[in-house]
Amino acid sequence: MCKNRSGLPGSLYPRRVGGSADSLTKLPTVVLMSHPPKEPETSHDFVKQSSLYQEFLAEREEILRHKWLESERLGYDIGFERALLDWIRKHRDGWRAHRRALLQHQQTQKNKN
Numbered sequence: 244m245c246k247n248r249s250g251l252p253g254s255l256y257p258r259r260v261g262g263s264a265d266s267l268t269k270l271p272t273v274v275l276m277s278h279p280p281k282e283p284e285t286s287h288d289f290v291k292q293s294s295l296y297q298e299f300l301a302e303r304e305e306i307l308r309h310k311w312l313e314s315e316r317l318g319y320d321i322g323f324e325r326a327l328l329d330w331i332r333k334h335r336d337g338w339r340a341h342r343r344a345l346l347q348h349q350q351t352q353k354n355k356n
Contacts, residue, residue, distance in 0.1 A: 302338075306323070309326050310322075
């Protein structure tokens with residue numbers, strides 16, 4: 244069993260177990276904060292439907308995809324922060340331009356109908 248930086252046994256990061264697509268094990272997430280207060284359903288729905296939140300989710304999905312691809316290529320988990328910084332530096336501008344063009348095209352098609 245390995246020791247982490249705090250000297251405690253175990254690791255907070257997934258361990259490599261094989262060469263397949265499922266090569267990174269998933270560890271349970273530990274939440275140390277209390278549950279946030281319940282919001283009214285209408286404001287929660289509003290946030291989920293907002294374009295800003297949709298952009299955040301789409302960008303997050305791309306970062307997680309980049310993290311997986313880079314981790315597989317290198318043979319170890321590179322972590323979210325490294326994947327985020329690498330993706331921003333290498334891919335964000337192109338991804339945003341492509342997404343903006345795609346959304347404009349979809350809006351144009353919608354307006355034609």
